[in-house]
Amino acid sequence: MSKLAPGTALVFKFGVRPALLIHHDDDSWVALDAVCSHLGCTVKFDENMKKITCACHGGQYDAKTGDNISGPPPRPLTKYVVTVEKEAIKVSRT
Numbered sequence: 327m328s329k330l331a332p333g334t335a336l337v338f339k340f341g342v343r344p345a346l347l348i349h350h351d352d353d354s355w356v357a358l359d360a361v362c363s364h365l366g367c368t369v370k371f372d373e374n375m376k377k378i379t380c381a382c383h384g385g386q387y388d389a390k391t392g393d394n395i396s397g398p399p400p401r402p403l404t405k406y407v408v409t410v411e412k413e414a415i416k417v418s419r420t
Contacts, residue, residue, distance in 0.1 A: 330415075335371035340417065344368050345406065346378065347417065348389055357417040358392045359404040369403070378403065 330336055335348040337360055344360040348371055358378070362369050367382035371389060378387035385397035392403035409416040 333373055333376075335373070337368075337370070340406070345417065346371055347408070347415065350390065351376075354390070355408040355410055355415060356390055356392075357406040357408045358387075359406075361403075362399055363394065363401040363403065364397070364399045 330347065330349045332349050332353060333351045335346050337344055337346055346358050346360045348356045350356065360369050362380040362382065362385055364380065364383055364385055367380050369378050369380045369387065372379050376389055378389050379385070380399065383398050385399040386395050387393060387399065387403050388395050392405045394402050407418045407420060
């Protein structure tokens with residue numbers, strides 16, 4: 327299983343774009359596109375606020391759904407499928 331501790335996230339390259347893999351405190355996993363829907367800045371997971379934030383213009387996203395919740399982002403982040411297996415975490419588009 328992953329060594330990513332609950333309550334933390336990992337930025338990784340998914341195709342040609344950055345993505346976020348988040349291991350939530352409740353042991354659920356979420357993978358989202360890490361490119362802000364406002365102007366294309368790379369977003370990050372704020373471990374203290376438990377939200378995804380964009381430093382460029384203050385946009386915020388829900389860390390479980392990718393929904394835009396504050397600031398200028400016009401659309402949510404794309405959510406990917408996460409499969410938790412015994413030896414690996416797999417992320418796919420479908």
